[in-house]
């Protein structure tokens with residue numbers, strides 16, 4: 399009896415030792431720890447890599463809000479960004495998630511980027527549905543939009559993502575370290591070389607915002623966004639409206655006054671690519687605009703996207719010449735691509751996209767409207783300058 403018990407104890411000990419040994423032999427983080435130093439700062443996890451000293455870099459980072467299950471798509475996007483641009487610069491790359499990043503995600507991603515990979519878990523208060531949102535009303539509105547066939551009509555997380563990208567991503571302490579960010583989504587492509595540093599271009603030209611594609615928003619998702627924005631900028635804070643604004647880009651004259659005094663033409667910068675100066679969002683006026691929008695609850699009741707929100711904020715508050723169209727990048731986000739039409743540019747930049755499939759010349763693209771509005775604005779400025787020269791007798 400005693401020897402059987404001893405045998406049982408021995409077997410238990412052997413099994414436990416094997417299990418523990420196995421765990422010790424394959425620690426989850428072994429690869430990441432073996433190849434790079436890991437520093438934990440608040441909620442952010444840095445994977446350090448040495449950066450070549452001779453490269454002139456800006457105070458900037460690539461930035462992706464992404465889910466663990468989008469690992470393949472993120473790796474694919476990284477591959478394009480690194481090959482076409484970042485391999486020569488090794489900019490940091492900040493990854494944010496409302497969930498903890500998996501070890502697999504961190505290991506694969508930090509190995510794929512050429513600079514530092516920084517993984518940041520978003521604190522709950524920036525992601526959760528605010529307590530003052532009426533859930534029953536939200537359910538009803540989601541049903542209504544679903545009946546209308548609106549994309550992501552019933553997706554609450556999509557609304558949380560849009561609200562986060564409108565009013566919170568730049569408030570995460572990790573972003574305090576930077577002046578500019580370049581947003582990158584999973585499964586995007588750059589089908590042409592980017593043989594210059596867009597961040598440097600932003601700084602030297604004093605640009606606030608850069609985009610690669612602009613298009614029309616689904617009106618059903620933003621029924622009250624324009625009227626709310628007009629209330630804010632025309633009634634509450636006319637002092638926030640820039641004298642040389644780009645409202646020409648987002649409005650057109652129409653007898654249809656559904657949206658108020660002017661008509662929103664639904665054009666917006668497609669924010670899945672954007673490069674911007676974070677100071678734009680850090681101002682009291684942007685904050686006050688976001689708060690005004692947020693308190694309507696329509697990020698949840700309607701399905702306001704961060705793209706029209708960024709666009710309207712820029713159009714009212716920033717001078718037109720601070721917004722830049724990054725053309726000729728061969729940027730692709732399903733289902734659209736902006737492919738160079740000029741064969742010389744196409745060859746020089748080693749593009750792989752198909753010019754005939756380019757979305758930018760199509761009627762539902764707003765890129766050409768941007769260029770036309772930009773030209774009109776410049777002509778007006780030139781005329782004003784001429785007039786003041788005559789008045790001043792110079």
Ligand SMILES: Nc1nc2c(ncn2[C@@H]2O[C@H](COP(=O)(O)OP(=O)(O)O)[C@@H](O)[C@H]2O)c(=O)[nH]1
Nearest residue numbers: 463464465468494495496555556559583584670
């Ligand atoms: N962490 C996290 N990221 C999200 C979530 N929903 C969307 N995203 C990210 O937000 C961005 C926009 O989402 P996406 O599904 O591409 O929207 P679409 O481009 O409008 O179709 C992408 O970078 C996604 O990875 C979410 O619930 N959690």
Ligand SMILES: [Mg+2]
Nearest residue numbers: 583584670731
């Ligand atoms: Mg996307």
